[in-house]
Amino acid sequence: MDLFIKKRIRAVQKGDQNAYADLVDLYKDKIYRLCYRMLGNQHEAEDAAQEAFIRAYVHINTYNPDMKFSTWLYRIATNLTIDRLRKRKPDVYLDEEVNGTDGLTMQAQLPSREASPEEAVESLELQETVQRAIERLPEKYRSVIVLKYIEDLSLQEISDILGLPVGTVKTRLHRGREALRKQLGHL
Known part of the structure; x- marks a missing residue:
């Protein structure tokens, strides 16, 4: 799997957009799930996940091949969701009511x-x-x-x-x- 990912990353760095589509397919569910669990809103999570993949694509040349790609991608997504949370609500308290279960389907x-x-x-x-x-x-x-x-x-x-x-x-x-x-x- 790691060899497949490394080959895809090298291809993306050479301009192959189809190779990036392979990486998106591989990680889209995990990144969306992370964003959803952090943000608690389906639409906002979809936007954040999409933005994480766009940022990763734009900055793919800064990716350090010594690091796991998934770790790098999780870091981008986590930082994005934290930024969104900070913009949404500057102070968060444990006893504070928080909305954000829009579109939640637990089935x-x-x-x-x-x-x-x-x-x-x-x-x-x-x-x-x-x-x-x-x-x-x-x-x-x-x-x-x-x-x-x-x-x-x-x-x-x-x-x-x-x-x-x-x-x-x-x-x-x-x-x-x-x-x-x-x-x-x-x-």
Whole structure:
């Protein structure tokens, strides 16, 4: 896989737009999911994901081949979503109401087994509750929680994406989990 990606990147750097389409196809779902979990709004997440891919394309010549392409792309997307969050709401508090579940469809995330209607409703409500709790986290905790638990990235990958020491990532994960635990303690 890495060889395929490196070949595609070299082709893009030589001007092959079709090679970039291959990279977009490979990462579009992951980048959208990251943006959605950070922003909590389908349309805004689509815009942010698209902008991340455009920025990556425009700056592909600055890509360091010693770094994983996915890490570089996640960093671009994470920085974009953080910038959008800062523009949207300058101060975020843990107990503050946050809107942003527009267009949220949780049906795709239901387990494939047949569930009773009651179980389906409970599952949707729980997922919506967790998503709202994540949205209420300050951006510095939200980003590490999403990257670790939603995107399943390692501490080192998160460190590379956010440009933070691993120790800081661990601290933010701990504090983010504690904040979520306080918000979701009633469950």
